[in-house]
Amino acid sequence: MDTPVSGNTAFIQVILPLRLEWEPYYALPEGFAAHPGDRVHVTFAHKGYIGVVSAVDVEPQAARERILPIGGIAEGLPTVRKEEIQLWRAVAAYYLCTVGEVYKAAYPARRVDEEAVEARVRERLLVRMAKLEEKLAKARKDETRNRYRAALDALRSGKGPDPGPGQEIHLTLPQETAVREIRQAFAAGKTALLHGVTGSGKTEIYLSLAKETLAAGRNVLYLVPEIALSRQLEDRISTVFPGLQVFHSAETVARRQQVAARVRQDGPCLILGTRSALFLPHHDLGLIIVDEEHDTSYKQDSPAPRYNGRDTAIMLGVIQGAPVLLGSATPSLESLYNAENGRFVKVDLKQRFHESADPGILLVDTIAEQRKRGMVGNLSRKLLAEIERTLEAGGQVLVLRGRRAYAPTVQCTGCGTIQKCPRCNVPLSLHRNPDRLVCHYCGHSEAYTGLCSQCGSPLQPLGAGTQKIEEELQALFPQARLSRLDSDTPETQEADIIRSFAEGNIDILVGTQIVTKGFDFKGLTLVAVIQADSLVGLQDFRADERALQLLEQFRGRAGRRGRPGLLVIQTRAPEHPVYVRLSGQPDGRLLQERRLFGYPPYTRIVQLVLRDESPDRIESMGHGLVHDLSAALPDGPTIIGPYPPAVDRVSGRHIRHIRIMLPRDKSLLGRKQTLATTVSIFEKNRHYTGHITIDVDPV
Secondary structure, three states: OOOOOOOOOEEEEEEOOOOOOOOOEEEEOOOOOOOOOOEEEEEEOOEEEEEEEEEEOOOOOOOHHHOOEOOEEOOOOOOOOHHHHHHHHHHHHHHOOOHHHHHHHHOOHHHHHHHHHHHHHHHHHHHHHHHHHHHHHHOOOHHHHHHHHHHHHHHHHOOOOOOOOOOOOOOOHHHHHHHHHHHHHHHOOOEEEEEEOOOOOHHHHHHHHHHHHHHOOOEEEEEOOOHHHHHHHHHHHHOOOOOOEEEOOOOOHHHHHHHHHHHHOOOOOEEEEOHHHHHOOOOOEEEEEEEOOOOHHHEOOOOOOOOEHHHHHHHHHHHHOOOEEEEEOOOOHHHHHHHHOOOEEEEEEOOOOOOOOOOEEEEEEHHHHHHOOOEEOOEEHHHHHHHHHHHHOOOEEEEEEOOOOOEOEEEEOOOOOEOEOOOOOOEOEEEOOOOEEEOOOOOOEEEOOOEOOOOOOEEEEEOOOHHHHHHHHHHHOOOOOEEEEOOOOOHHHHHHHHHHHHOOOOOEEEEOHHHHOOOOOOOEEEEEEEOOHHHHOOOOOOHHHHHHHHHHHHHOOOOOOOOOOEEEEEEOOOOOHHHHHHOOOOHHHHHHHHHHHOOOOOEEEEEEEEEEOOHHHHHHHHHHHHHHHHHHOOOOOEEEEEEOOOOOEEOOEEEEEEEEEEEOOOOHHHHHHHHHHHHHHHHHHOOOOOOEEEEEOOO
16 A cells, blocks of 8 residues: 555554654545554554554645555554553653653563454454354243353453452551541542551552442552562452452463453453553553552663653553552652652551561671581571571571572682673573573573583582572471572462462472562561672662662561561671661661762662673763763763673673763753753764663662
8 A cells, every 4th residue: 555645635643663753654545534542554664563543634744745554454453542642651751762662562562463363352252142142032941041141241241250249358447547548648639658567467458448449430450569479469369359350471361461351341440460560551540559669670671661660650640540559668768758758648557467576686697607617508507596496386487598599600629710601791600400500691501510611620619599598408407398489480380389388388488589579478487688798788879778678578578477576687797787777767867868979869860871792882982972961961960981880791792881860850851851862863973773771760
């Protein structure tokens, strides 16, 4: 359909799943009608795409005779709601990417294929319904007619049989008070920040408010940061809401498509999901819950849009007219700042649900223990005594080690060479069963021979990952039921391990930071951190905040049913301020430090990341870009870089960062746009497209 268009042709604009800074114009062939949100087949740069109509009856800015006609309406694909497009535009504007990139994230090619399959399924469904109606008309017995009617009703609703009522929710007096304060915040048009200590029953508050919203006929979106956490919550929430809809990347293709179809329907539903659930075709949302709002897993790293699920949820709430509830035992400093400035309303829940005391803290100085032979491998005798005491009392133990694998590094005993990835500037980690050296950045893997690649001398594993800790604990406690949970654990086994630990079928669970999330394990009384210095030894202005959040969250996993809990921290630096603050109230102090040094939330950071195979070219381009940015943003912002990050080469590409710290004032939006424009012009003038990414509010 590449024929020239006539003088009276109607034109539309279309959003394509591409990084385009404009929305291309297309012509409507005679006899075609299109509306905003329609899905259409188009050609761009000699390739076919399914785009979304963003505007109709427009006057093109390009020569009319060069504008191609659409290839047709994408039959069977559902229309994109105007609220979805509004969200795409808001995300693109804030995170300095294109609307097309957001569209691609919301409707990836695989999802579009799924929708096409769904359209064919609907066609078959209509045929099946027609046959049932024909049988119903011919049926003579009441029993037969009733069976056909029930089948037809189920097919027409698309919801299946009524799941029936769920369990009741019973709140304590402090929880009821918190619910009233949250309602008052919503009535004032404010986002509510629920700061509830670990084990205080925040989930019951979420479910109580969700039940009210559903009873009023509106939908609820309940966000969690991790798939594993979603799976445990699914079991828990389903007892209250049997019709729960779950959406995340680990769900089957068919199931995700079913959830999207259910969201499009009328009638209230509760959706539990990770950040990708924000881009479902929402309508009539009455409540958005963001659990563990501080968690960095809400931030999308790559590809664009590099959005934060928490902040995007607030954008969605504004568009949908839905109140937003953020919850955490350790709120982010950004959220505390917003509460301090009146944008959020902070609601405190200071009492644990079962009135149990906060778990105690035992700091173990591993240097001192080594001097007096108080260490057995990587475990202190003090910790081993606590584990033995816990197991004898019928309790459970959760052990955190921040590094997976058997050993994070292997070094030659002869020449001292550390075995490194050939494509990345990082050491290779030793994994057991089978023995392999693996790069945790690019995935490079090679057989472990135990001999140095340079001189042939024996290699020595350095440090201990989760596999090594698991091995040591199994040897010391052979009768204990032990398991491990980290990113090496097959995704299909994660839910089973978590469920088994929750049911008391595992005595000791070793894991990486995933085990610190908001799980509820009733038999857990002892939690321990091995080599805790890896959590606090990071050169980043957020390091102390993150370490405090992680340790406080981990501490809160223990002692949740009235039984005393204990957190054991093995460290070489027991005097570190993070450990000193752990028992206190560090929030105000950390905010003061951020204000003093001009860090977020008192400023905004935009980070530019350059990647290039040539070390010389990346240095030249980095300094050239800083020069152009300094000229375009002469007053106000602080520009740092270009500088190499801790890992400065990944997959054969060198990496440099440029950090721009923008004052948080009325000029912020204009400066962000100037920054994005400067980068775009630089890419075009230097023929450097594809080497620079923009990350707004990096974490």
